[in-house]
Amino acid sequence: MNKATNNACEGCEINKASNLKKLGINIDKSDYVVSLAGNPNTGKSTVFNALTGLKQHTGNWPGKTVTRAEGGYKYNNKKIKLVDLPGTYSLLSTSQDEEIARNFILFGKPDVTIIVVDASRLERNLNLVLQVLEITDKAVLCLNLMDEAKRLNIDIDVRTLSRDLGIPVVPTVARSKEGVSELLKTINDVATGEIKCKPYRIKSLPKNIHNAIEKLRLEIEEEFPNVPNSRWIALRLLDGDERIIEAVKTGEFISE
Amino acid sequence: MNTNKTLNTSNDLRWQIGEDFHDKLTEGIYSDAATIAQNSVHKKGVTKRFRFDRTLDKIVTHKIWGFPIMLLILSVVLWLTIVGANYPSGLLDDLLIGNIHPWLKSMSETLTLPNWLSGFLIDGVYLALAWVIAVMLPPMAIFFPLFTLLEDFGYLPRVAFNLDHLFKKSGAHGKQALTMSMGFGCNAAGVIATRIIDSPRERLIAIITNNFSLCNGRWPTQILIATIFIGALVPLNFAGAISTFAVISIALLGIFLTFVVSLFLSKTILKGEVSSFTLELPPYRPPRFWKTIYTSLIDRTLIVLWRACIFAAPAGAVIWLVCNIYIGDTTIANWIILNLDGFGLLIGLNGVILLAYIVAIPANEIVIPTILMLTVMSSSITGIGEGNGVMFELESMAATSEILKAGGWTLLTAVNLMLFSLLHNPCSTTIYTIYKETNSVKWTTIASVLPIILGFLVCFIITQVWRIVI
Numbered sequence: 198m199n200k201a202t203n204n205a206c207e208g209c210e211i212n213k214a215s216n217l218k219k220l221g222i223n224i225d226k227s228d229y230v231v232s233l234a235g236n237p238n239t240g241k242s243t244v245f246n247a248l249t250g251l252k253q254h255t256g257n258w259p260g261k262t263v264t265r266a267e268g269g270y271k272y273n274n275k276k277i278k279l280v281d282l283p284g285t286y287s288l289l290s291t292s293q294d295e296e297i298a299r300n301f302i303l304f305g306k307p308d309v310t311i312i313v314v315d316a317s318r319l320e321r322n323l324n325l326v327l328q329v330l331e332i333t334d335k336a337v338l339c340l341n342l343m344d345e346a347k348r349l350n351i352d353i354d355v356r357t358l359s360r361d362l363g364i365p366v367v368p369t370v371a372r373s374k375e376g377v378s379e380l381l382k383t384i385n386d387v388a389t390g391e392i393k394c395k396p397y398r399i400k401s402l403p404k405n406i407h408n409a410i411e412k413l414r415l416e417i418e419e420e421f422p423n424v425p426n427s428r429w430i431a432l433r434l435l436d437g438d439e440r441i442i443e444a445v446k447t448g449e450f451i452s453e
Numbered sequence: 454m455n456t457n458k459t460l461n462t463s464n465d466l467r468w469q470i471g472e473d474f475h476d477k478l479t480e481g482i483y484s485d486a487a488t489i490a491q492n493s494v495h496k497k498g499v500t501k502r503f504r505f506d507r508t509l510d511k512i513v514t515h516k517i518w519g520f521p522i523m524l525l526i527l528s529v530v531l532w533l534t535i536v537g538a539n540y541p542s543g544l545l546d547d548l549l550i551g552n553i554h555p556w557l558k559s560m561s562e563t564l565t566l567p568n569w570l571s572g573f574l575i576d577g578v579y580l581a582l583a584w585v586i587a588v589m590l591p592p593m594a595i596f597f598p599l600f601t602l603l604e605d606f607g608y609l610p611r612v613a614f615n616l617d618h619l620f621k622k623s624g625a626h627g628k629q630a631l632t633m634s635m636g637f638g639c640n641a642a643g644v645i646a647t648r649i650i651d652s653p654r655e656r657l658i659a660i661i662t663n664n665f666s667l668c669n670g671r672w673p674t675q676i677l678i679a680t681i682f683i684g685a686l687v688p689l690n691f692a693g694a695i696s697t698f699a700v701i702s703i704a705l706l707g708i709f710l711t712f713v714v715s716l717f718l719s720k721t722i723l724k725g726e727v728s729s730f731t732l733e734l735p736p737y738r739p740p741r742f743w744k745t746i747y748t749s750l751i752d753r754t755l756i757v758l759w760r761a762c763i764f765a766a767p768a769g770a771v772i773w774l775v776c777n778i779y780i781g782d783t784t785i786a787n788w789i790i791l792n793l794d795g796f797g798l799l800i801g802l803n804g805v806i807l808l809a810y811i812v813a814i815p816a817n818e819i820v821i822p823t824i825l826m827l828t829v830m831s832s833s834i835t836g837i838g839e840g841n842g843v844m845f846e847l848e849s850m851a852a853t854s855e856i857l858k859a860g861g862w863t864l865l866t867a868v869n870l871m872l873f874s875l876l877h878n879p880c881s882t883t884i885y886t887i888y889k890e891t892n893s894v895k896w897t898t899i900a901s902v903l904p905i906i907l908g909f910l911v912c913f914i915i916t917q918v919w920r921i922v923i
Binding site: 350 | 457458459460462463466467469470474475477478479480481482483484485486487488489490492493494495496497503648649651735736738741
């Protein structure tokens with residue numbers, strides 16, 4: 198297999214130097230905004246460091262990043278601002294770290310959201326993935342910690358996963374920079390619209406709830422024709438989310 | 454008008470579908486996630502590695518052994534720090550204070566700088582900086598990398614797991630164990646880390662009690678005083694062990710008080726239900742040794758040291774000034790010390806220590822240098838130092854000990870200083886962080902004043918009991 202040589206190239210600085218320029222925190226004017234979401238302790242900050250060349254402290258415990266960290270890089274002459282969000286298990290509750298993450302994806306409208314998941318704990322991580330996919334259309338799944346999955350004898354069929362979720366899936370080992378250049382290219386392609394995502398929407402819902410969501414969704418779309426995530430707003434309204442109710446009152450997410 | 458229509462529809466629909474929307478939605482998400490995972494994930498049996506993680510977890514989170522193991526790890530880290538820091542500290546002291554300081558002095562004489570200027574800059578600002586570096590850099594350069602290695606390995610969540618039920622019993626959130634651990638590095642960082650706690654009530658408890666985690670600015674004080682006074686009680690061979698033991702006792706007292714005060718708060722001003730949460734025990738990961746050493750030196754050690762220096766420089770200037778500006782025939786420092794002495798002695802400390810803590814509000818790191826300097830000046834020991842407001846050289850621990858004893862220090866003073874160093878107001882950075890996080894003057898005040906009241910109380914009681922018994 199040419200796998201070994203591939204990996205060697207990935208880790209090599211010369212390989213990326215042609216396309217990637219790490220910008221650290223120099224992110225004044227950016228062409229695209231990309232956010233990093235994911236469960237705690239899946240290596241978001243490691244991915245962040247690998248892309249920006251910054252040295253955010255990383256640690257092996259859930260909840261290490263509680264603020265938004267920002268950095269930037271340049272790829273194919275496009276300046277990209279990368280925002281590292283706090284790791285969360287869901288976007289449905291009200292703790293402050295979850296709110297920071299959710300509000301950024303919803304109101305910050307990133308051009309691409311990278312969802313970093315722990316390949317060795319995929320099922321549990323998918324809960325958050327599905328919630329993020331309810332909010333945004335443009336997402337990339339970064340299947341991180343592939344080395345750990347391998348050591349645990351877990352095989353993941355990347356193509357099936359990608360087809361099921363309707364978004365590109367990139368396996369990585371961010372620690373040793375494996376898969377990073379593939380990730381960069383995919384982010385770029387999603388941002389430019391070269392790759393179109395058709396994200397999975399939550400299906401296993403009782404009939405009456407499904408109908409209620411549809412009814413409300415259509416009404417929201419009628420009133421705010423440009424809103425990209427009417428279904429998510431419907432979900433949150435039905436859940437009685439104060440912040441979203443407030444946003445509907447003020448029309449926060451349509452002002453652009 | 455229009456938007457209200459959407460909200461009205463939403464309200465109607467919420468009535469129709471009933472209260473279990475949230476649960477049904479969560480169920481839906483879980484079941485979809487399970488289906489998708491089933492399609493693409495293939496497991497090939499349980500591996501050795503998984504079994505290794507499980508076995509290790511069974512040991513370190515064992516009901517009985519979990520706590521002794523935690524203690525043992527903490528002891529080893531502290532012992533390495535205490536024993537390892539001694540020698541480089543002495544070297545730095547020798548270099549910065551023993552050699553460079555006299556050289557700077559002679560330079561200033563050659564340049565015929567006025568006395569007040571050379572005193573202000575060299576005896577005030579420079580010596581404060583030199584002291585902070587000599588006292589702080591070696592322990593930090595050992596303590597932080599060790600702590601980071603443990604963190605990278607994945608031990609911290611296990612600590613949280615062990616302490617969870619104790620926090621629950623105290624009416625606090627289990628994740629407070631994590632923020633408490635962060636506090637052992639820096640209280641301001643610990644306060645920010647409380648954002649992982651959902652409920653505002655439990656978050657406030659975590660913020661207010663974070664100060665009971667000995668931060669790295671206070672470790673050196675503990676270590677130095679324990680070495681001088683408590684280590685000296687036993688033969689030299691046991692000195693390191695017994696000082697480690699003393700420092701650990703103080704750290705454990707801090708953890709104990711975290712529980713007591715959490716319980717007190719949750720029974721009085723912060724009543725409420727304990728919320729439940731899931732804590733994931735991440736896999737153990739072999740830490741990348743050199744990289745961890747490098748980043749923890751650059752990211753933590755140097756940044757914390759830099760902060761200490763920024764606060765120490767002006768503090769050095771202030772110390773020199775209060776020692777050299779006279780009101781009538783006494784210096785400002787002497788005047789304050791005399792006035793604080795009565796209260797200080799009542800709680801087993803003295804005016805010097807209290808003044809040092811006032812000067813050191815910006816950064817706890819400079820408490821010890823300030824105390825030494827003020828002690829020499831106020832007890833007018835001759836032959837050491839070079840005049841008022843000079844932070845002088847101390848070739849050895851023994852010399853430090855001589856000065857303190859000449860200043861009227863006893864074992865009781867040392868014990869009380871160690872306790873007071875644990876129990877006093879947070880440093881100004883932490884206070885500011887608490888204000889930013891809570892947005893409330895009331896809670897910031899409570900978080901600042903509560904520990905110092907506790908400190909006065911504990912020192913007072915210890916002193917009175919001590920004087921009766923001994």
